[in-house]
Amino acid sequence: MxxxxxxxxxxxxxxxxxxxxxxxxxxxxxxxxxxxxxxxxxxxxxxxxxxxxxxxxxxxxxxxxxxxxxxxxxxxxxxxxxxxxxxxxxxxxxxxxxxxxxxxxxxxxxxxxxxxxxxxxxxxxxxxxxxxxxxxxxxxxxxxxTSFMASTIIGVLLVLLVLSWGMVVRSRRQLVVTLRERARRAEAEAALRAEQAQRLAREAIAREMHDVLAHRLTLLSVHAGALEFRPDAPPAEVARAAGVIRDSAHEALQDLREIIGVLRGPGDSDEGNRPQPTLVTLDALIDESRSAGMEVSLSHRVADPAGAPAATGRTVYRIAQEALTNARKHAPGAPVDVTVAGGPGEGLTIEVDNPAPAGPFEPVPGSGQGLIGLTERAVLAGGSLDHGPRPDGGFTVKARLPWPA
Structure with missing residues (x-):
C-alpha cells in the first residue's frame, strides 16, 4: 500500500x-x-x-x-x-x-x-x-x-499496546478509503453500463426505424413514380396507387409515432404494449406487397407458425420485409419467391429470391445499411444470414435461425 x-x-x-x-x-x-x-x-x-x-x-x-x-x-x-x-x-x-x-x-x-x-x-x-x-x-x-523487571515488562507492554492500536486504526482508515473507492468505482461502472444499454437500445430502435420505414417509404416512392411516368393511366389504377400511397404514409407515420413513443418512455421496451410482428403475420406482409403491385409467391412450410419463438418469428418477419423492400427498389416488376421452412429442433430457414429486372427502371437510392442490420439481427438471434447476387443477375437473401426443440 x-x-x-x-x-x-x-x-x-x-x-x-x-x-x-x-x-x-x-x-x-x-x-x-x-x-x-x-x-x-x-x-x-x-x-x-x-x-x-x-x-x-x-x-x-x-x-x-x-x-x-x-x-x-x-x-x-x-x-x-x-x-x-x-x-x-x-x-x-x-x-x-x-x-x-x-x-x-x-x-x-x-x-x-x-x-x-x-x-x-x-x-x-x-x-x-x-x-x-x-x-x-x-x-x-x-x-x-518499582523493580527493574516490572518496569521493563510495563515498558514493553505499553510500547506494544500503542503500536498495535495505531496499526489497527491505520488499517481501519485504509479499509474505509478502499470501500469508498470501490463504491465510486461501482457507481462509475453502473453509469457506464447504463450508458451502454441506452446506446444499444437506441441502435436497436434505429434499426427498427430503418426496417419499418424503408418498407413504407419504398411503397410511396414506387407508386409516386408510377403516377409520374404514367399520367395517362386509367382512373382505377390511379385511384389504387393513390390509396396505396395514402395507406403507406399513414402506416409510416403510425410506426414512427410508436417508435418515438418508445424513445420517450425509458421504462418501455420493444416488447411493450404495441403489437409486434411474428411469423404468423408474415402472410399479411406478403398480401400488402401484392396489393402494392408486386408478384410475390410464398412457400410457407412451417407446421405451427404460432409456436415459433417470438424473437425468431420477428426476425423472420423483418428479414422478409427488408428483402421485399430491396426487391421492390432494385428489381421492380420481377417476381419474388419467399420460402420459409423448419420446425422445433431443426431451426427456421427463410429465403427470398428474385431474378434480374426485366427492363429499365427508375432506381430508388439506398444506403446498403438494411442488409447489414439484417445480418446483425440474425447473429443476435443466434443464427446467420447470407446474401448476394446470383449469376443471372438476380439476388438471394437466405437466413438460418435457431428454434429450440
Whole structure:
C-alpha cells in the first residue's frame, strides 16, 4: 500500500487543506486542534506525574529536576509537529525517553501517531528501538518504588499496546478509503453500463426505424413514380396507387409515432404494449406487397407458425420485409419467391429470391445499411444470414435461425 494511494497518510495531508497563499503549509482543522490539544495535555499530565514521583524520591539533584522539567516540556511541545515529521519525532522521543522518564508519555503518543500515519517498515524500525529502550530506562533511571523487571515488562507492554492500536486504526482508515473507492468505482461502472444499454437500445430502435420505414417509404416512392411516368393511366389504377400511397404514409407515420413513443418512455421496451410482428403475420406482409403491385409467391412450410419463438418469428418477419423492400427498389416488376421452412429442433430457414429486372427502371437510392442490420439481427438471434447476387443477375437473401426443440 503506497502513500499515493492514500493521500491522507501523508504528513501534509492530515490537515485537510493548505492555507491560501502559503503552499505546502497545512491548515489545521478544528478537529486537529482538539486532538492535538488533548494529546498534549495527556502527555503533560503523564510527565508531571512522573516528575512528581522523581521529586518525592528526594535523592535527585536540583539540576536534574530542572533538566527533567525542561526536556519533558520540550517533548510535549514536539507533539505539535508530529503530523509533519512523525518518524523523526517518534525516534527522537524514543531516544530521549531512555534518559528522561518525563518524556515517556510524549514518546508513547508519538509512537501511536507513527503507527497511524506511516507504513509497517518505519514503524517496525522505530518500534524495535523503543522495545530495546524499555529495559534501558529503568537501568539508567531506576524507580525506587518499582523493580527493574516490572518496569521493563510495563515498558514493553505499553510500547506494544500503542503500536498495535495505531496499526489497527491505520488499517481501519485504509479499509474505509478502499470501500469508498470501490463504491465510486461501482457507481462509475453502473453509469457506464447504463450508458451502454441506452446506446444499444437506441441502435436497436434505429434499426427498427430503418426496417419499418424503408418498407413504407419504398411503397410511396414506387407508386409516386408510377403516377409520374404514367399520367395517362386509367382512373382505377390511379385511384389504387393513390390509396396505396395514402395507406403507406399513414402506416409510416403510425410506426414512427410508436417508435418515438418508445424513445420517450425509458421504462418501455420493444416488447411493450404495441403489437409486434411474428411469423404468423408474415402472410399479411406478403398480401400488402401484392396489393402494392408486386408478384410475390410464398412457400410457407412451417407446421405451427404460432409456436415459433417470438424473437425468431420477428426476425423472420423483418428479414422478409427488408428483402421485399430491396426487391421492390432494385428489381421492380420481377417476381419474388419467399420460402420459409423448419420446425422445433431443426431451426427456421427463410429465403427470398428474385431474378434480374426485366427492363429499365427508375432506381430508388439506398444506403446498403438494411442488409447489414439484417445480418446483425440474425447473429443476435443466434443464427446467420447470407446474401448476394446470383449469376443471372438476380439476388438471394437466405437466413438460418435457431428454434429450440
Amino acid at each position: 503506497t502513500r499515493t494511494e492514500y493521500p491522507w497518510l501523508l504528513p501534509s495531508a492530515l490537515a485537510s487543506h493548505e492555507q491560501p497563499g502559503r503552499p505546502g503549509r497545512p491548515r489545521r482543522t478544528v478537529r486537529d486542534w482538539v486532538v492535538d490539544l488533548t494529546l498534549f495535555l495527556c502527555a503533560a499530565g503523564v510527565g508531571m506525574a512522573v516528575l512528581a514521583a522523581i521529586e518525592a524520591d528526594r535523592t535527585t539533584p536540583e539540576g536534574v529536576l530542572i533538566a527533567d522539567s525542561l526536556l519533558g516540556a520540550a517533548a510535549c511541545c514536539a507533539l505539535w509537529v508530529r503530523r509533519r515529521w512523525p518518524v523523526t519525532v517518534a525516534a527522537v522521543l524514543t531516544v530521549l525517553s531512555v534518559v528522561e522518564p518525563v518524556a515517556s508519555g510524549a514518546m508513547l503518543i508519538a509512537l501511536f501517531s507513527l503507527a497511524v500515519h506511516r507504513p509497517f517498515r518505519p514503524v517496525a524500525v522505530v518500534g524495535a528501538v523503543a522495545l530495546a529502550a524499555a529495559p534501558a530506562q529503568p537501568l539508567l533511571r531506576p524507580d525506587p518504588a
